[in-house]
Amino acid sequence: MKARLLVLLLLVCGATSFSEAATRLQFSVWMRAIDNKTVSVQKHLAAGREAEALADARALQQLYADMAAFFERDYPAADAVAISRDGERLAAAIPVHLATGDAVGAAQAARAIALACNDCHDPYKPLP
Numbered sequence: 001m002k003a004r005l006l007v008l009l010l011l012v013c014g015a016t017s018f019s020e021a022a023t024r025l026q027f028s029v030w031m032r033a034i035d036n037k038t039v040s041v042q043k044h045l046a047a048g049r050e051a052e053a054l055a056d057a058r059a060l061q062q063l064y065a066d067m068a069a070f071f072e073r074d075y076p077a078a079d080a081v082a083i084s085r086d087g088e089r090l091a092a093a094i095p096v097h098l099a100t101g102d103a104v105g106a107a108q109a110a111r112a113i114a115l116a117c118n119d120c121h122d123p124y125k126p127l128p
């Protein structure tokens with residue numbers, strides 16, 4: 001009975017550290033995607049390529065939502081959650097601006113995302 005409990009405990013611990021490691025790896029992948037897409041969304045907007053800009057904005061919205069969840073659940077940090085949610089909202093605003101023909105508003109939202117990177121990097125990069 002005791003041995004079985006121990007095995008169960010070990011399994012649970014092993015599973016937990018595995019999923020944390022996977023999330024950390026995912027975080028690097030997300031961050032490189034954020035790096036690429038904040039640049040390309042601004043290029044597409046500047047060139048008037050709306051469909052491409054929309055795709056980047058939607059991807060950024062999801063990436064920032066995933067990042068917010070990481071800082072809520074895997075590495076609790078309230079200010080990092082707030083910065084991530086701001087980025088998520090800014091990304092979500094891009095399609096709204098485009099739908100109303102507000103190209104300047106869309107470009108400003110994209111630029112605001114790119115300007116906020118260091119607000120999070122200064123306190124949190126690299127993760128311990």
Ligand code: HEC
Pocket residue numbers: 024027028029031032034035038067080081083084087113114115116117118120121124125126127128
């Ligand atoms: C809410 C927090 C947060 C925001 C916002 C954020 N980052 Fe990061 N970023 C991090 C953290 C934390 C790391 C370090 C990850 C680690 O140590 O594994 C990182 C790492 C990186 C890396 C290195 C990735 C790697 O492992 O190869 C790049 C590139 C990067 N960020 C780009 C950006 C860009 C560009 C932006 C803005 C458009 C941005 N980040 C916004 C938290 C953030």
